[in-house]
Amino acid sequence: MLVHYDRSRRRLLKWSAASAAGVALSGVIMPNFGISAALAADLGEGDVGVLNYAYALEQLEAAFYTMVVDSPYADINDDEKAILTDIRDHEVEHRDFLKEALAAGAIPDLEVDFSAVDFTSRDSVLGTAMVFEDLGVGAYNGAGKLLENADYLLNMNSVSFAGDDVVDKNGLDVAYAPTEVLPKADPFIKTDVTANAFM
Amino acid sequence: MTLNQNTLLSGVDPEITERLVANRREFFRSSALKLGALASAPLLLAAASQQAFGQDLPAEITDVLLFALTLEHVEDAFYRSGLEAKGLIPEQYVGVFNQIGKHEAEHVAFLSAALGPKAIDRPKLDLTAGGKYADALTNFETYLTLSQTFEDLGVAAYKGQAGNLISNDDILTAALQIHSVEARHAAMVRRIGGKKSWDGAFDEPMSKEDVLAAAAPFLA
Numbered sequence: 001m002l003v004h005y006d007r008s009r010r011r012l013l014k015w016s017a018a019s020a021a022g023v024a025l026s027g028v029i030m031p032n033f034g035i036s037a038a039l040a041a042d043l044g045e046g047d048v049g050v051l052n053y054a055y056a057l058e059q060l061e062a063a064f065y066t067m068v069v070d071s072p073y074a075d076i077n078d079d080e081k082a083i084l085t086d087i088r089d090h091e092v093e094h095r096d097f098l099k100e101a102l103a104a105g106a107i108p109d110l111e112v113d114f115s116a117v118d119f120t121s122r123d124s125v126l127g128t129a130m131v132f133e134d135l136g137v138g139a140y141n142g143a144g145k146l147l148e149n150a151d152y153l154l155n156m157n158s159v160s161f162a163g164d165d166v167v168d169k170n171g172l173d174v175a176y177a178p179t180e181v182l183p184k185a186d187p188f189i190k191t192d193v194t195a196n197a198f199m
Numbered sequence: 200m201t202l203n204q205n206t207l208l209s210g211v212d213p214e215i216t217e218r219l220v221a222n223r224r225e226f227f228r229s230s231a232l233k234l235g236a237l238a239s240a241p242l243l244l245a246a247a248s249q250q251a252f253g254q255d256l257p258a259e260i261t262d263v264l265l266f267a268l269t270l271e272h273v274e275d276a277f278y279r280s281g282l283e284a285k286g287l288i289p290e291q292y293v294g295v296f297n298q299i300g301k302h303e304a305e306h307v308a309f310l311s312a313a314l315g316p317k318a319i320d321r322p323k324l325d326l327t328a329g330g331k332y333a334d335a336l337t338n339f340e341t342y343l344t345l346s347q348t349f350e351d352l353g354v355a356a357y358k359g360q361a362g363n364l365i366s367n368d369d370i371l372t373a374a375l376q377i378h379s380v381e382a383r384h385a386a387m388v389r390r391i392g393g394k395k396s397w398d399g400a401f402d403e404p405m406s407k408e409d410v411l412a413a414a415a416p417f418l419a
Contacts, residue, residue, distance in 0.1 A: 083396070086395065086397065089400065090397070090399075090400035091400075093400035093401070094400060097400075097401075137379045140375070140379070141372060141375040141376050141378075141379055142372065144361065144371055144372060144375045145365075145368035145369075145371050145372050147365070148365075150361075150362035150363075150365045151362070167302060167380055167383075169305065170305050170306075170308070170309045171301075171302040171303070171304075171305030171306045171309060171377065171380060172305075172309070172373060172376035172377060172380065173375075173376040173377070173378075173379040173380045173383070174376070175372050175375065175376050
């Protein structure tokens with residue numbers, strides 16, 4: 001994965017200014033990234049920036065689980081349906097909580113792109129859920145130290161049910177920097193979002 | 200900012216590193232003995248760095264680490280005892296509890312290494328809590344209840360202390376990384392017990408006093 005940025009000029013075209021496939025984007029207009037159509041937003045600096053970062057990820061997760069619950073895969077059982085509905089409710093609560101906390105500082109609603117997910121397939125849905133959950137855990141673990149206000153820190157944690165094969169040999173979970181998380185979230189978000197302060 | 204900077208090594212200043220290099224040979228020998236089978240190069244490095252710079256940690260942070268280590272000792276002993284008790288854990292769950300127990304042992308080693316000479320040994324424990332859970336190690340249902348209690352307590356405890364670690368990025372990050380592992384354990388153990396993996400969208404933090412009051416019956 002390539003993330004092109006110029007620290008001195010704080011230039012970042014988008015969360016991943018280069019595609020995950022490693023093809024540099026500069027000068028190329030991608031269909032999903034239409035400059036005029038989508039909203040554009042910068043996460044901002046300081047604690048507001050960190051909270052917006054969380055808010056963007058929660059928006060993504062809430063939108064994903066809403067889709068999953070609204071159009072469940074064919075062979076879903078009651079147990080899975082109940083769990084996924086609970087998770088959707090959690091993500092919606094997290095999203096709304098952050099939106100309220102950010103008030104006027106909140107980034108706009110993001111337009112998502114789940115075209116890579118096959119919502120009729122259990123494997124595709126649960127596989128994506130696992131990716132999002134581990135990404136979310138790692139993002140929160142990595143973002144804690146970026147916060148200045150301890151009160152925010154206490155609210156920045158979420159529940160995960162995903163597997164634990166990402167835990168290292170010191171028994172520590174993943175912790176990802178925004179520079180690692182944003183390019184992974186980027187393919188699922190249409191809206192142009194910049195994160196200049198984190199890059 | 201990179202992923203690897205979250206190791207506890209990154210807070211070490213060059214002067215301390217120099218001292219470390221001088222003492223490394225001796226340190227590695229003694230620590231390798233102490234940590235036994237758990238010893239690994241990264242862990243020893245973390246230990247080496249902390250032994251030197253642990254002295255500079257403010258009491259507020261040392262207190263949190265000692266508190267966390269106490270809880271991890273309880274969990275570690277709980278899973279060791281459970282896995283040793285023949286016939287307690289049903290065959291299909293042995294793998295899960297093995298994994299959880301391994302994590303707790305790693306947390307003990309990690310926190311001990313971070314505290315260096317200030318680390319405490321495992322306290323004397325009474326897993327029956329003075330007889331209240333007399334069948335803790337013979338009845339899987341009781342064992343599962345206690346497991347959930349300890350994991351939920353751990354999640355709430357780390358969450359409650361995160362704010363006290365905000366002055367030290369590396370230790371805060373490590374604590375959050377342990378916290379989410381405890382949350383994974385709690386979710387898993389709750390599922391095994393046929394319960395929901397969560398109580399709501401927001402986990403509640405607990406104060407140190409409340410956590411210790413809850414854990415006290417298990418400390419002999």
